[in-house]
Amino acid sequence: MSLTLRPVRVGTGSDEEGMLVFDEEQRLVAVLTHLGENYDGASGHWYLEAGFGRLDGPDHPTYADLDAAREGISQRLAGGK
Amino acid sequence: MEGIHHHTAALIRKLESIAPLAPEEKAALLRLPLRLKSVPAHQDIVSEGDRPCESCLVVNGLACRYILTEEGKRQILSFHISGDIPDLQSLHLTTMDHSLGTLVPCQLAFIRHEDLHALMRSHPRLGELFWRDTLIDAAVFRQWIVGLGRREAHSRIAHLLCELLVRLRAVELVEDHAFTLPITQGELADALGISAVHANRVLQDLRAENLITWRGDTLKVLDWQGLQRAGEFDPTYLHLVKKEAL
Structure with missing residues (x-):
């Protein structure tokens, strides 16, 4: 699945640099935030701040980079874990 | 290694925090035979599905009850500190419906179920006290449910x-x-x-x-x-x- 990313600022109170993630039909499926310092082992990673539809729920993974995020989100949208 | 009194002191301290203990009740607790064991961090003490014949007193360290989902996600259900017997319920519920594991290296003291049953037969008030402890356990779960659902x-x-x-x-x-x-x-x-x-x-x-x-x-x-x-x-x-x- 081809996802489109669009930069956005996110009002988390800490990690503001984010990406809106759209599916092929330009529907918003997720919001990613770029983790700053202070996260052991996860600083610099992209965090699934919010997900919609199949991405909704208690699971909020982090991805090492945006390619990994695209891959992980595509898999979850396709029904994988 | 059989019971050394100061390990039971953790249990007595805990029980005295929720009800007064008579001298003869303390003496009976101190006579409980214990099997001491040091368990490294992040190991199961008892696992879901086990049918233990003893319960475990946390002498020191930190343990948790938990359940793993099929995807391998862990929900920690409670934390257990010195003086707790987190699997006391196995005395009456024979098959573990969750796991109990260490979070850090723990000093544990195992008490055989037959010894706990004998203790409660000879000192019914201690049986009531353990019952009170499990009711408080349930009260803690109620607060956690409110937290998970609404806080x-x-x-x-x-x-x-x-x-x-x-x-x-x-x-x-x-x-x-x-x-x-x-x-x-x-x-x-x-x-x-x-x-x-x-x-x-x-x-x-x-x-x-x-x-x-x-x-x-x-x-x-x-x-x-x-x-x-x-x-x-x-x-x-x-x-x-x-x-x-x-």
């Missing part, structure tokens, strides 16, 4: 820290509002149903609000009233008779 993460973490402080203070493990909390943010997150990132942010907020510091393994509460307000914490549900713990 914001900020309040949920504050409530848990208040709970740990009061429980640890009841067994004399708090000094000047500081206690050892040797868990990771991931473990905290697994207990509170949030992500480790979210737990990290909330802890940063609690620090910024000057409610706590958490350096290494030491958590210090800087503003006890403020933390209780943040967690909407009322210790009534812990049913402590040891009022100095509150």
Whole structure:
């Protein structure tokens, strides 16, 4: 699945640099935030701040980079874990 | 290795925090045969599906009850400190419906079920006291359910820290509002149903609000009233008779 990313600022109170993630039909499926310092082992990673539809729920993974995020989100949208 | 008295002292301290103990009851507890065992961090003490014939007293360290989902996600159900017998229920519920594991290296003392049954037959009031302890256990679960279902993460973490402080203070493990909390943010997150990132942010907020510091393994509460307000914490549900713990 081809996802489109669009930069956005996110009002988390800490990690503001984010990406809106759209599916092929330009529907918003997720919001990613770029983790700053202070996260052991996860600083610099992209965090699934919010997900919609199949991405909704208690699971909020982090991805090492945006390619990994695209891959992980595509898999979850396709029904994988 | 058979029972050494000072290991039972942890249990006596715990029980005395929820009800007075008569001298003969303490003496009976001290006569309980114990099998001592040191267990490294992150190991199961008993696992879901096991049918144990003994229960485990945490002498020192930190243990947790947990359940893994089919996907391998862990929900921590409760934390257990010195003096707790977290699998006391296996005395009556023969098959473990959850697992009990160590979070740090733990000193444990196993008590055979037959010895616990004999103790409660000879001292029925101790049986009532263990019953009271399991009812308090259920009261703690009620608070956790409210937290998981209805409290914001900020309040949920504050409530848990208040709970740990009061429980640890009841067994004399708090000094000047500081206690050892040797868990990771991931473990905290697994207990509170949030992500480790979210737990990290909330802890940063609690620090910024000057409610706590958490350096290494030491958590210090800087503003006890403020933390209780943040967690909407009322210790009534812990049913402590040891009022100095509150």
